[in-house]
Amino acid sequence: MKYAVLQISRGSIHLIIREQSDLACWEKRTFTPPKRMLLESSTIQDILDLIEEMIEIARLQGVPVWDLYACMDLGMSTILNVNAILTRSKSELALPIHVLKQDEEALWGWMGKRLGLSLREGATAWIDISHNALFCVLGEQQQIHQTERIQWSLLERTTHYWGKVPDRLTNQEVSNVQTNIQDRLRSLHWKKRPHNLIVTGYPVQILQQLFPLESNGSHHGTSLSRATLRQWIDHLSSSTRKHRLRLIQDEAWADGILTTALLLLELCNTSFKDSFIMSDGVLAFGILASIPTNTP
DSSP, X not given: OEEEEXXXXXXXXXXXXXXXXXXXXXXXXXXXXXXXXXXXXXHHHHHHHHHHHHHHHHHHTTOOGGGEEEEEOHHHHTSTTTHHHHHHHHHHHSOOEEEOOHHHHHHHHXXXXXXXXXXXXSOEEEEEEOSSEEEEEEEETTEEEEEEEEEOOHHHHHHHHHOSSOOSOOHHHHHHHHHHHHHHHTTOXXXXXXXXXXXXXXXXXXXXXXXXXXXXXXXXXXXXXHHHHHHHHHHHHHSOHHHHHHHHOOGGGTTHHHHXXXXXXXXXXXXXXXXXXXXXXXXXXXXXXXXXXXXX
16 A cells, blocks of 8 residues: 655655555655745745645555645744645645644654664754754654754844845854854753754755765765864855855855854754764655554
8 A cells, every 4th residue: 555645844845655665756846935934926826836746646656635645844834824825725636734733743853854864872853944943853762752942043143143245254243143043042951962963954955055965966864063064164254255155056045054054063062962964854754654564
């Protein structure tokens, strides 16, 4: 029997189909995520068109729409006018979309992000950086011990401290943002010391542009050390904005990439880790992994 999950996230849609214990299909489509908390009508239509495309792919794989489990994660469901997608998907495409609760996202996300990684035994911390929050989960042996959600907007804080088009930054300007990050992370106290630290989210995907792909064609399982982050912090802060744009080629992230590096460094410090691991795993993998392979 085949099991299929359609996951709608901020900027991407995944369709994953499992047959017995084998991965039968993994399709990914992307759309431009909103910079703020509202979706434009054109983006709503783009998302619905992508959902319709995924429904057709699932049908061709032998999974009808009524057997397709669709879910939307917290990074997407917190957008103010997202109900337009939920309503139209159900009425126009006959596909109801389940909005994940925090405990569901914590367990399934934690499971999905760990798949395919070489991890040490013991507690694993997973931190997802979204547009306005840090979602922090600690688990061990398929059990979640701790879930924290820290409100903090990376791009908003970047603009607040450095303005819209900063050039080279002074040590004090960098220190101001670092202090703000440290203040926000004071509320994060892991119940167990993590043996592994996984960090994901769109800012991490942007940061990956600075590093060559591994031999498998992805950054999945790649670790970044605190020493490497410090080197990039020094380089990016002393670089002109023109140079940062050449590195990232994204106007919105030419400055946010430095804030991302500062945040990742402090997440390592807070978690008592010398490095963190990047993962391409998605929550949908966690949902499918939670279904026993011998389920009829």
